[in-house]
Amino acid sequence: MQKSLVIYPDKCTGCLQCELACSYQAEGVFNPAKSRIKVFNFHDQGRFVPYTCTQCDEAWCLHACPVDAITVDMTNGAKVVSDDVCVGCKVCTIACPFGTVNYNQATGKVIKCDLCGGDPECVKACPTDAIAYMDADLTGLEKMRAWAAKTDAALQAGA
Amino acid sequence: MKYVIAGAGPAGVIAAETLRKADPKGTIVLIGDEPEAPYSRMAIPYVLSGGIGEDGTRLRKTPGHFKNLSIHVLRDRVAKVLPKKRQVILAGGAKTPFDRLLIATGSRPVKPPVPGLNLTGVHHCWTLADARNIAELAQPGADVVLMGAGFIGCIILESLLARGVNLTVIEMEDRMVPRMMNETAGNMLKSWCQKKGVAVKTKTRVTGVKKSNAGGLTVHLNKGRPVNAALIVVATGVKSNTGFLKGGSVRMQDGGVAVDDHLQSSIDGIYAAGDVACGPDFSGGWAVHAIQPTAAEHGRIAAINMAGGDARYQGSLIMNVLDTAGLISASFGNWPGVNGGDIAETVDKGHFRYTRLAFEDDRLIGALTLGLTEHVGVIRGLIQSRISLGPWKKKLIANPSSVMEAYVALSPAAA
CATH class of the missing domain: 3.50.50.60 (FAD/NAD(P)-binding domain)
Known part of the structure; x- marks a missing residue:
């Protein structure tokens, strides 16, 4: 079943617990710079917007990878980077129109949200329930898909 | 239905896989002339630097991948296409019939006319x-x-x-x-x-x-x-591999095979994809874009159409990302800009950071970056979604590095 992270920006207080939890889970350090989820601070509006990979169906990163280093976790639909296979060419970082694949110069590999194998730490860390993990069908994923379709390379006529 | 794919690079391989999904019973022949299993040229620099072995360049890593999909990988080269007879002649002399042909023969490096370049070394x-x-x-x-x-x-x-x-x-x-x-x-x-x-x-x-x-x-x-x-x-440039089409009836453009927005050539049933194809350019007109993302998109869309589907290509956005001894640069779309369009730039030569944004009206149409590794893909998102930047254009001109903030603010995620 495809599951996804759903974000409610209105509930976000900008505490950055999600970034700390993510970086600790993924890299073993409490360092927001290494987090796969990023909280954007719109000072002039007093708003915070957490943002990360939507595990989109188009999977731009996966299709752009020249060496098959990004695969789909069949249990939850996450697009997962295999460090052993990634050569660090960074094509996925420019191919992802959501900007959610980043290059990590320290390791020479790319990094992205992998849904923590199905138990996302950011969700558990958020004190205000601004991040939820649920079935993709129940979420606002459709609107992100509509957004993604604007970038889609192919317009398919008919069914 | 018999599909023949000339060229076993990314465009050819993705086309073969897409065809298999769309047409479970069709015969698929993937022809490549190099002795190795289909591999990525993009990965070669990482073999040279010692990061991976030769196996690490393979386009597909699962043993038996092509066999499992009943994709017949043939080591040969298409020497001639006979469009009326619906046949290709292989370099080995054999003839192979096809119902649909994909030309995905890529490109090859060119040598400038300088004496001595034929020497050993x-x-x-x-x-x-x-x-x-x-x-x-x-x-x-x-x-x-x-x-x-x-x-x-x-x-x-x-x-x-x-x-x-x-x-x-x-x-x-x-x-x-x-x-x-x-x-x-x-x-x-x-x-x-x-x-x-x-x-x-x-x-x-x-x-x-x-x-x-x-x-x-x-x-x-x-x-x-x-x-x-x-x-x-x-490394003085490459050109499309089209020699085997010389004197034939397939129409050429800018050194590549001219294709329409369904990636079909001037001849019904013959398609082209990747470095060899002169296809729709997202920024306008038609162009050969010899880059990995275009090869992948071409391969997928050509295959959908070859199998009887109807997928129209919106055009490829030229983009590149480069790591030059640790300095990362990226370019997208029409970065030189258009007449009357605004340009925003920020330069920090001491820290080797640079951003240039090119606008047409209130849309982003191109960009250059040096030293940016975070969220660089949103530049593609902003360009290819053709989104009106509204008040964010002014903010981007004041601070060109805030492309991700602009994207997040304009996307439904912020709603």
Whole structure:
């Protein structure tokens, strides 16, 4: 079943617990710079917007990878980077129109949200329930898909 | 239905896989002329730098991948296409019939008309066979001359440095990566490389290569002293592999196979994809875009149409990302800009950071970045969604680095 992270920006207080939890889970350090989820601070509006990979169906990163280093976790639909296979060419970082694949110069590999194998730490860390993990069908994923379709390379006529 | 795919690079392989999904019973033949399993040329620099072995370049890693999908991989080369007979003639002499043909023969490196480039020790860096030859000669401390500081030259530069060679780069134009970067960014890249110990000679031409008395090669230039080399790597551009279509009825454009917005050539049932195809350009008109994302998109969309679907291609956005000895640069779309369009720039030469944004009305149409690794893909998102930036255009002109904030603010995620 495809599951996804759903974000409610209105509930976000900008505490950055999600970034700390993510970086600790993924890299073993409490360092927001290494987090796969990023909280954007719109000072002039007093708003915070957490943002990360939507595990989109188009999977731009996966299709752009020249060496098959990004695969789909069949249990939850996450697009997962295999460090052993990634050569660090960074094509996925420019191919992802959501900007959610980043290059990590320290390791020479790319990094992205992998849904923590199905138990996302950011969700558990958020004190205000601004991040939820649920079935993709129940979420606002459709609107992100509509957004993604604007970038889609192919317009398919008919069914 | 019998599908023949000429070329086993990314476009051909993705087309074969897409065809299999769309047509479970069709016969699929994937023809490639290199001895190795289908691999990615993009990964070759990482073989040279020692990051991966040759197996790491394979496009698909699962053993038996093609066999499991009943994709017949044939080691041969298409020598001629007979459109009326619906046949291809292979280099080995055999004839193969097809119902649908995909031309995905990629491109090949070109040698400039300079005397001496046929000598031993002069190599392209294009195939795994080339990589083996280069690896043998690019030993620590060896004098190496790289001809051409274009995109491919710069990627190889990184791996040559990793091998510890004494490197000289010769480039005709006034800067590095002249087709990917403007004067500001191209020259920042040059000074970065010089800081890393690379001799970079721009506005310089190789006039000839000769054997030296010491047994190596001597590279003669149009100015300055000749340079010694144990190895010369020629990276002076590529062109589409279309020789086998010469004299035929398939229409050509800009050196590639002209295709429509369904990636079909001028002949019904014959399609083209990847480096060999001159297809719709997202920024307008038609162009050959020899880049990995275009090859992947072409392969997928051509295959959907070959199998009877109806997928119209919105056009490829030219984009590149490059790591030149640790300095990461990226370019997207129409970065030179258009008449009357605004340009936003921010330069920090000391920290090797640069951003240039090109706008048309209140939409982003192109960008260059140096030193940016975070969220760089949103530049593609902003360009290809053709979104009106509204108040964010002013903010981006004031601070061109805030592309991700603009994207998040404008996307439904912020709603």
